[in-house]
Amino acid sequence: xxxxxxxxxxxxxxxxxxxxxxxxxxxxxxxxxxxxxxxxxxxxxxxxxxxxxxxxxxxxxxxxxxxxxxxxxxxxxxxxxxxxxxxxxxxxxxxxxxxxxxxxxxxxxxxxxxxxxxxxxxxxxxxxxxxxxxxxxxxxxxxxxxxxxxxxxxxxxxxxxxxxxxxxxxxxxxxxxxxxxxxxxxxxxxxxxxxxxxxxxxxxxxxxxxxxxxxxxxxxxxxxxxxxxxxxxxxxxxxxxxxxxxxxxxxxxxxxxxxxxxxxxxxxxxxxxxxxxxxxxxxxxxxxxxxxxx
Ligand code: GLU
Numbered sequence: 001x002x003x004x005x006x007x008x009x010x011x012x013x014x015x016x017x018x019x020x021x022x023x024x025x026x027x028x029x030x031x032x033x034x035x036x037x038x039x040x041x042x043x044x045x046x047x048x049x050x051x052x053x054x055x056x057x058x059x060x061x062x063x064x065x066x067x068x069x070x071x072x073x074x075x076x077x078x079x080x081x082x083x084x085x086x087x088x089x090x091x092x093x094x095x096x097x098x099x100x101x102x103x104x105x106x107x108x109x110x111x112x113x114x115x116x117x118x119x120x121x122x123x124x125x126x127x128x129x130x131x132x133x134x135x136x137x138x139x140x141x142x143x144x145x146x147x148x149x150x151x152x153x154x155x156x157x158x159x160x161x162x163x164x165x166x167x168x169x170x171x172x173x174x175x176x177x178x179x180x181x182x183x184x185x186x187x188x189x190x191x192x193x194x195x196x197x198x199x200x201x202x203x204x205x206x207x208x209x210x211x212x213x214x215x216x217x218x219x220x221x222x223x224x225x226x227x228x229x230x231x232x233x234x235x236x237x238x239x240x241x242x243x244x245x246x247x248x249x250x251x252x253x254x255x256x257x258x259x260x261x262x263x264x265x266x267x268x269x270x271x272x273x274x275x276x277x278x279x280x281x282x283x284x285x286x287x288x289x290x291x292x293x294x
Contacts, residue, residue, distance in 0.1 A: 005037050005038050005039050006039070006194060007033075007034055007037040007038070007039025007040070007194050007195065008034070008039055008040045008041075008042065008191070008192050008193050008194045008195075009030045009031070009033055009034035009039060009040070009041050009042070009193065009194070009195055009196075009197055010030065010041065010042040010043070010044055010188070010191065010193050010196070011026065011027045011030050011031070011041070011042075011043055011044070011065075011070075011072075012043075012044040012045075012046050012184065012187075012198075013027075013045065013046065013061050014045075014046040014047070014049065014052070014053075014239075015045055015046075015047050015053050015054065015057035015058040015061060016049075016052050016053055016054055016057060016239045016240075017054050017057055017239030017240075017242075017245075018057065018060050018061070018064065018239070018245035018246070019060075019061055019064050019065070019245065019246050020237050020238070020239065020243035020244060020245060020246060021229055021237055021243065021244070021246060021254065021257070021258070022199060022228065022229040022236065022237035022238065022243065023246070024068070024246050024254060024255075024258050025199070025226060025227075025229055025258050025261055025262065026197070026198050026199050026226060027065065027068075027070060028255070028258045028259070028262065028282075029197050029198075029224070029226045029262055029291070030196075030197035030198065031070060032262075032282055032283060032286040032288075033153075033195060033197050033224065033286070033288060035279075035283045035286075036283050036284075036286040039194070040073040040074070041070075041071075041072055041073055042072060042073060042074055042077065042191060042193070043062075043065070043070075043072040043076045043077075044076065044077040044078075044079065044187060044191070045058055045061070045076060045077070045078045045079065045080075046079050046180070046183070046184070047078055047079055047080045048079045048080060048083075048086075048177060048178050048180070048183050049177055049180075050177070051177075062076070063248075064245075064246060064248060067248030067251060068246070068248065068251045068254070068255060068275060069251070069255075069275035069276060069278075069279050077187065077191060079183050079187065082183065082186070082187065083178070085186060085190075086172075086178045086182055086183055086186060089182065089186055089216055090139060090171055090172055090178075090182070092216065093139075093141065093171065093215060093216070094139070096215075097142070098141060098142050098215045099139050099140060099141050099142065099171055100126060100127060100129075100139070100140060100142060100168075101126065101130050101137035101138070101139055101140075102122075102125075102126040102130060102137055102138050102139070102140045102168075102170075103126055103130035103131050103132040103133070103134045103137055104122070104125055104126060104131065104138075106120060109122060109125075112125065119166065119204075120167075121164065121165070121166060121167040122140065122166070122167035122168050122169065123167050123168075124140075124142070124167060124168050126140070127142065127168070134174075136174050136175075136176070137174060138170050138172060138173050138174045139170070139171045139172040140168040140169060140170055140171060141168055141169055141171050141211070141212065141215065142168055143162045143163045143166070143167065143168050143169070143211065144163070145161075145163055146161075146162040146163060146211055147159060147160070147161055147162070148160045148162055148206075148207035148210050148211055150206065150207075150210065150220070150222070150223055151222075152203075152223050152224060152225055153195065153197075153222060153223070153224035153288065154224055154225060154226065154288070154291055154293060155200070155203070155225055155293055158203070158206075158207075158223075160204075160207035162207055162208065162211055165204065165207070166208060169181060169208050171212075180205070181205065181208040181209050181212055182212055184205075184209050185208070185209035185210070185211075185212030185213050185216075185218075186212065186213075186216065186218070188209065188213075188220075188221055189213045189216075189218035189219055189220065189221070190218065193221045194221055194222060195221055195222040195223070195224055196221050196222070196223050196224070197224040197225075197226065198224075198225065198226065199225065199226050199227075199228050199229075200225040200226060200227060200228050201228050201236055202225065203225045206223050206225075224288075226262070226291060227261075227291065227292045227293070227294055229261065231243065251275050252271065252273065252274060252275060252278060253271065255275060255278045255279075255282075256270060256271050256278060259278070259282055262290070262291050263287075263290035263291045263292055264282065264285065264286070264287065264290060265285075265290075266278070266281060266282070266285075
């Protein structure tokens with residue numbers, strides 16, 4: 001397809017398991033935003049957390065996307081090939097005193113702050129030097145009353161107080177792996193992504209990634225967060241909760257359902273066609289304003 005606008009979107013799965021219906025919705029939403037504007041759609045594999053990865057998952061994801069009729073532009077970017085870039089960025093932030101080594105474990109943070117569960121807010125105990133002597137430290141970014149605002153294409157104006165929400169968050173774990181915020185913040189900006197379209201389960205990640213971009217003097221994309229797919233018990237579909245993998249043999253049915261989930265109104269006859277017909281219809285009739293905010 002001819003590329004005639006500067007729009008560039010992306011889909012960035014982690015190879016921690018097969019794609020499920022929630023992944024399909026995110027892939028479809030980002031694909032339709034891009035293709036309906038004659039833009040590019042890139043595929044990135046977020047393989048920076050080997051302990052959580054599943055053998056064969058990357059191949060499975062690529063084959064599944066192909067089988068569902070997705071066509072990505074350019075070559076696939078593997079975050080595992082970007083480690084030198086992440087290290088360089090980290091070095092820069094350390095030199096600028098925008099990042100610092102930290103010796104606190106999750107357990108000690110919970111104990112000291114009295115927080116119980118969920119996302120922990122880190123109040124910067126090690127800002128003036130690590131409290132304990134360790135052979136390895138995690139690296140955290142320094143948030144100084146940072147207020148991050150952006151206008152989400154579906155959810156509207158958003159504003160977050162980073163210090164209250166996360167505190168100084170992790171850029172590199174103590175085991176040496178880089179964090180999702182550092183890697184995605186850098187790659188989204190440096191791949192020239194103009195709009196990140198993904199599930200609203202990641203809404204709270206956007207301010208941290210924007211902050212990473214700001215500290216590295218990178219341009220931030222726009223954001224668009226799609227409604228989250230829940231299972232019968234009201235839980236978010238996820239690889240961790242063993243959501244049912246999507247099967248290529250059910251692609252027409254699932255593409256159709258995914259369109260409906262995104263508030264679109266495909267005619268029932270489309271169910272008797274094929275992937276190509278569904279995509280043609282979807283790209284030509286995509287109405288992002290019909291996507292639910294919930
Ligand atoms: N790779 C992460 C995931 O699969 C993040 C994706 C994103 O930023 O869109 O959940």
